[in-house]
Structure formats: C-alpha cells, structure tokens
Amino acid sequence: MARVPSKRDQNMDFHGFLNDLQDWEVSLKEKDKKLKVQSSQEKKKTGIISEAKGVARKAPSVDYSKSVKSIGDISSKFFDEESTPDAATEKEHGNECFKQKKFNEAIDSYSRSIALSPTAVAFANRAMAYLKLKRFEDAEVDCTEALNLDDRYTKAYSRRATARKELGKLKESFEDSEFALRLEPQNQELKKQYADTKALYDKELLAKASEKVKKSSVGEQRVGSTAFKAVSIKEIESGSTNAKGTIGEQKPNQSQDSKFACSGPDLCKNQVMQNGHKVSKKEAKPSIQELALRAVSQAKTEAAKNIKAPKTAYEFELAWRGLSGDRALQAQLLKAVPPATLPKLFRDALTAPLLIDIVKCISTFFPEETELAVELLDTLTKVPRFNMIIMCLTVADKDDLRKTWDEVFSAGAIPIECSEILNKLRMMYCSGP
Known part of the structure; x- marks a missing residue:
C-alpha cells in the first residue's frame, strides 16, 4: 500500500517552498540592483558623450556668439567713450x-x-x-x-x-x-576799441558833411552865375546905344538899399544873387551842424517809416537811441512790441536809464491808451533783475519816477481796475509809498 504523507512531511515541504520563494526574491532584487547600476553607468557614459557632442555642435552658434556679442558691446562702448568726438x-x-x-x-x-x-x-x-x-x-x-x-x-x-x-x-x-x-x-580793450571806432565814424561823418557843403557851394555858384547873366541881360535891355554902337552902362542908384550896392558886372566877389537878392556866401553856406541836423531829421523820418518790432534787446536799444528826442516815434516803437514779449526780449539787458526813459515815454500816451500803458508797466516788472534795477536807482531817479507817477499815472479819471493795478505798481517802481 502506498504510504500516506504525514503532517510533518507536509510542513517540511511547505517550509522548503517558502525558502525557495525567498531565495528567488533575493536573487531578483540582486539582479534588479545590478541592472540599475549598469543602466546608471550607461546613462552617465551616454550623457557625457552626448554633452560633449552637444557642446561641440552648439558652442559656435550659442555660447560663443553670446560671448562675442558681449565683447563687441564692451569694445564699442569703450571706443564710443574714447574716440567719438564731442x-x-x-x-x-x-x-x-x-x-x-x-x-x-x-x-x-x-x-x-x-x-x-x-x-x-x-x-x-x-x-x-x-x-x-x-x-x-x-x-x-x-x-x-x-x-x-x-x-x-x-x-x-x-x-x-x-x-x-x-x-x-x-x-x-x-x-x-x-x-x-x-x-x-571797465574793460580797457573795449574802451580803446570804442574810442578808435568813434574817431573813424566821426571822421566819416565830417567827410560826408564837407562833401555836402562842396556840392551846396557848387549849386550856389551856378545860381549866382545864372542871376548874373539875368541881371546883365536886363541892364543891356535897359541901356542906351551911342553913335559908335556901344552899349551904355547904367549906373546903380546910390539911393537904393546897401544890399543892392553891388550888382551886374560889379557883383561883389563875396556875394551871390539868390532870387534877385544878394546874399553873402557865409550866409548861403549851411554849417556842418545844420547839415548834421538835417541828416538826423531825415534819418528819423526814414526810421519812422520802417519801425518794426525788434527781436533782441540790442536791436531795441539801437532803434530807441536812433529815435531819441522824439517821444512820438519812440512810443510808436514801444507799441510795436507785444507787451507779453518784453521779459523775453530784455532778459537781463534792461538798464536803469532805459527803464526810466521807457516809463517817461509811456506817460506821453497814457491818457489816450490807458490799458496798454498799464499792461506795459505791469509786464516790465516781470523782466529779470527788475527789482535789482529799482534797488540800485539813484535818489534823483527815484524822485523822477515818483514825480512821473504822481503827475501822470495817478491823475485824472482812471478806471477802477487800472487804478488798483497802478497803486500796486507804484509800490514796485517807487520802492514804497
């Protein structure tokens, strides 16, 4: 009969089976570790190779170009700072x-x-x-x-x-x-230059005046010659002819005025005939001063025709001095300048004498154009260094301003709006009440 396995035998078989399972599990773990180690080593090798290859491929196009670009930037900045002209x-x-x-x-x-x-x-x-x-x-x-x-x-x-x-x-x-x-x-070189140019300009004016005198003298001589001929013809027409055919000369009437003492052929050397009257050459010749006054008058007339708004303080002052003595023309020049542009026009070029002269000029047309006058006075206070100019005025200048203000700007019927502004401006121009 076959032998029936006992429980002991069954237990031994079961323990053997468990031992085999454990051995198998251990062997699997060991194999797994070996595989992991091998795979990691292979990855490292392939990574190094791939990195080496990647660097070899990508260095010229990425890293190197960036470095070249940065070097170029540095060099360009260096050369810009050192060699670019300014x-x-x-x-x-x-x-x-x-x-x-x-x-x-x-x-x-x-x-x-x-x-x-x-x-x-x-x-x-x-x-x-x-x-x-x-x-x-x-x-x-x-x-x-x-x-x-x-x-x-x-x-x-x-x-x-x-x-x-x-x-x-x-x-x-x-x-x-x-x-x-x-x-x-105080510049000595400028003083010398001014003296030299003034001397040359005065010499030129004198030469022009002398030339005008010469031309005037030539004209007077021609007039005298014509008058002499006219007198001679009249004497011939009124004279008598003798038997020999000669023309008798008519003697001047001694009872006539002494200014007609010399006439006809006996015309005095120092006298000329003008409009039938004898005039001494000294009286006929205009003086250099008269010619200069005429030239100034003509210049003012021409200036009045061409008055335009000046663009700089230099142009304004030249034009202003060119019109000196004629308040009407100076007022015309001042009105040609828009009041709002005065601060920019003068900047720091406004002087005390010019300021006082402008105020006096404004006073000449104040009654007729009050609003414009007030606007000009107000805008002048906005010129740079205005307060400094007022502070540096002499006592005489300040008295002059107060007098102008009290006699013109504070007198008569003035609109309330303008009166209030003028009161404030008086404090600024006259430095106190």
Whole structure:
C-alpha cells in the first residue's frame, strides 16, 4: 500500500517552498540592483558623450556668439567713450590750434563743434580765426550767429565791430563797440576799441558833411552865375546905344538899399544873387551842424517809416537811441512790441536809464491808451533783475519816477481796475509809498 504523507512531511515541504520563494526574491532584487547600476553607468557614459557632442555642435552658434556679442558691446562702448568726438572736445582742439596759429585747422575744429552742438562761444571763436585770415565777411556772419544764440555775449559784439570796421561799415562798427562797452564798462580793450571806432565814424561823418557843403557851394555858384547873366541881360535891355554902337552902362542908384550896392558886372566877389537878392556866401553856406541836423531829421523820418518790432534787446536799444528826442516815434516803437514779449526780449539787458526813459515815454500816451500803458508797466516788472534795477536807482531817479507817477499815472479819471493795478505798481517802481 502506498504510504500516506504525514503532517510533518507536509510542513517540511511547505517550509522548503517558502525558502525557495525567498531565495528567488533575493536573487531578483540582486539582479534588479545590478541592472540599475549598469543602466546608471550607461546613462552617465551616454550623457557625457552626448554633452560633449552637444557642446561641440552648439558652442559656435550659442555660447560663443553670446560671448562675442558681449565683447563687441564692451569694445564699442569703450571706443564710443574714447574716440567719438564731442562739441566741447572739438572746441578745445580748435583753441589749441588757434594758439599755435594754425587758423585753418582751428576753423575746421570749430566747424565740427558747431555741427555737433552750436554755441555762441564756438561761433565767436571761429569768427576770431576768420579775422586772423582777413575773412571779414565770414567773421561778421559768425558773430551775428553767436549773438542770435546769446545777445549779451560781449566778445561777439567786439569781434563783429572789428570785422565791420575792416568792411567799411563804420556806423555799424561804432554801434557794436558802444554796446560791448555798455556790457563791460571797465574793460580797457573795449574802451580803446570804442574810442578808435568813434574817431573813424566821426571822421566819416565830417567827410560826408564837407562833401555836402562842396556840392551846396557848387549849386550856389551856378545860381549866382545864372542871376548874373539875368541881371546883365536886363541892364543891356535897359541901356542906351551911342553913335559908335556901344552899349551904355547904367549906373546903380546910390539911393537904393546897401544890399543892392553891388550888382551886374560889379557883383561883389563875396556875394551871390539868390532870387534877385544878394546874399553873402557865409550866409548861403549851411554849417556842418545844420547839415548834421538835417541828416538826423531825415534819418528819423526814414526810421519812422520802417519801425518794426525788434527781436533782441540790442536791436531795441539801437532803434530807441536812433529815435531819441522824439517821444512820438519812440512810443510808436514801444507799441510795436507785444507787451507779453518784453521779459523775453530784455532778459537781463534792461538798464536803469532805459527803464526810466521807457516809463517817461509811456506817460506821453497814457491818457489816450490807458490799458496798454498799464499792461506795459505791469509786464516790465516781470523782466529779470527788475527789482535789482529799482534797488540800485539813484535818489534823483527815484524822485523822477515818483514825480512821473504822481503827475501822470495817478491823475485824472482812471478806471477802477487800472487804478488798483497802478497803486500796486507804484509800490514796485517807487520802492514804497
């Protein structure tokens, strides 16, 4: 009979089976670890190779280009800072060339400076170089450009005066030197330039006046000659003819006025005939002063026809002084300037004498144009340095202002609105009640 397995045998078989399972599980784990180790090693190898290959492929297109770009940026910035020219550098280089008397090179440097950033100094410096090369027209133009940028630049006025003197524009040269001296009254070089240009301008005026006198004398001589012929013809017509055919001369009537003592052929050398009357040559010749007054009168008449709003304080002051003595024309000039533009026009160029003169001029048309006058007075207080000008006025100037204010601006029927403003303005102009 077959043997029936006991429980013990069954238990042993079950334990053997469990042991086999455990051994299998352990072997699987070991194999799994080995596989993981191998896979990790392979990944590392393949990663290194792929990274090496990737660097070899991508370095020129990515990393290297970025580094090249950054280097280029740095170098470009370096060269921009070091080698790109600027206006100030070019101007300084021009100054160095000028000191070395390389005037053409200096002009080139100043020109580059102006192209980069135009300034009054660069234009005036280039003008000085032009003067050294006797290019006076170019110098005049550059000085004018400098003054368009800064109408208070003394050197530009002085250099333009030099250029205009060489060009024969003595009047304009004198005006420029005079204005330059007003800006710097203690400058000895400007004083000398002013004296020289004034002497030349006065000499020119005297020469013109003398020429007019000569022309006037020639005209008077012609008039005298014509009158002499007319008198001679009348004497011939009224004279008698003798038997020999000669013409008898009629003697002048001694009872006539002494001014007719010399007539006809006996016309005095120091007398000429004008409109049938004898006049001494001294009386016939106008004096230089009279000719000058006539010239001034004609100039004022022409100026009145061409009064325009000035663009700079220099233009205003020249026109104002050209119309001096004629308040009506000065008022016309002042009215040509829009009141709102006065602060920008004068900037820091308004002087105490000019301010007082303007106030007096305003007083001449105040009653008829009250609102305009008040607007002008109010706007003048907004000119830079106005308070400083008022503080520096002399006692006589302040008294003059108070007198004008009390007699004109505070008298008569004034609208309430204007009266209130004028009261406030009086405090500002007259420095207190």
